[in-house]
Amino acid sequence: MAKDLILLENISKAYGDQVILDDLNLSIHENSFVTILGPSGCGKTTTLRIIGGFESPDSGRVIFDGKDITSLAPNKRQLNTVFQKYALFTHMTIAENIAFGLKIKNKTDQYIKDKIKYALKLVNLEGFEKRMPDSLSGGQQQRVAIARAIVNEPKVLLLDEPLGALDLKLRQDMQYELIRLKNELGITFIYVTHDQEEALTMSDHIVVMNQGYIQQEGSPETIYNEPENAFVADFIGDSNIIPAVMVRDELVNILGTNFACVDKGFGENKPVDVVIRPEDVELVKAGSGTLPGVVKNVIFKGVHYEMEVEAGGYEWLVHSTRMAEAGREIDICVDPFNIQVMKKPQSEDEEAIAIDV
Structure with missing residues (x-):
């Protein structure tokens, strides 16, 4: 089992009256690729800056490899940071840029040459x-920024939205490059982004944040397939998030129709929310499914058709490789394993507060 390399213990940070992080706790395993994911203002970059030593928490501790480094300067920590703005020295050659940190450490010329x-x-x-x-190019400059960071042999590489300035194709290419680099170097990557695809593509572990709280953390598969609240379900990919009633264990009433599910422990006749991914909605011949509906709009997306289906007074989003033309009457079916039941928040505060995983 991988050991915890970094522990954030009860970290809080505010700027004036604005609370950015509120009693945040997070453990990061050695040699993992961890992505901190969330919308602008959720606290993800502040978390990264506190790990890097560029910001100090108002309270709490940063533990690195068993040692308290909360007050340690950035250059004393065994980590390096790659920013979205590459921060290369424009008056220096590529070799000089990469060598900069090594010269400060008084490494020999031969050592520096070999490292470059x-x-x-x-x-x-x-x-x-x-x-x-x-x-x-932008992609090449980003590679230089990464090279400059890794020659210092950090135990951890912090990446703050490093691909945000690149075009789509370059960004996708660099995603694969980062995965390769992580595997070859065998170090811990902590990656900050608001891009869900990047998080799902590259990470071993995703931490979803909102309003200064961790909403959920887990593997990409768990985050996508088993979101623990409506925010996570809505933020990670497309979702149908529908108010429902848990009739009893393994039976939920969605829009007035009973659907079999696999969830238990919510009680009887309790209000809940259900999440059903668009690709998990099956359209079948009218009269042969669970809930009748009508196809309203169809868009071809290349790998699938995206359809809007009105059923039960709700506009469902459906992704399928088989098209049902607009105006057609159909029925909706959903496999019980593809219905994710979630507790309905009782207040706005409860929606923001971290969920124990």
């Missing part, structure tokens, strides 16, 4: 030593 060569090979930029940053 190793790092450039690792990021597929061999032969770029004498080039200047402004002669490189």
Whole structure:
């Protein structure tokens, strides 16, 4: 079992009256790829900056490899940061940029030369030593920023939305590069983004944040398939989030119709929310399914058709490789395993508060 490399214990941070982090607790395993995911203002970048030593918490502790580093300066920590704005020195060559941290540490010329060569090979930029940053593309500059970070042999690499400035194709290419680098280097990556696809593609472990709280954490598969509240379900991919009533164990009433499910322990005749992913909604011949409806709109998305279906007074989002034309009467079916039942929050505060996982 992987050991905890970083522990955030009861971390709180506020700027004036605005609370950014509220009693946050988080453990990060050694050699994992952890993504902190959430909308703007949720506290994810502040969390990263506190780990990196660029911000100090108002209360709480940062434990690194068993030692309290809460008050330790950034350059004294065994980690490096790659920012969205690459922060390359424009008057220096690529080699000089990569060597900068090593020269501060008074490494020998031969050591620095070997490290530059190793790092450039690792990021597929061999032969770029004498080039200047402004002669490189955005993706190449990002690779240099990563090379500059990894030559210092950090135990942890912090990445603050590092792909945000790249176009879609480059961003996708760099996602695979980062996964490869993580596997080759065998170090811990902590990645901050608001992009759900990036999080699902690259991570071993995802931490979903909102309003200064951790809403849910777990593997990409768990986060996507078993969201624990409506915020997570809505933020991670497309979802049908519908008010319902838990009739009894393994039976939920959705829009006036009973659906079999696999959830238990919610009580009898209790209000709940259900999450059903668009790809889990099956359209069948009228009269042969569970809930009757009518197809309202159809859009071809390349890998699937996206359809809006009105059924039970609710507009369902449906993804399918088989098209049902607009105006067609159909029935909706959902496999019991694909209905995710969630407790309905009793207040706005309860919606924001972290859920124990």
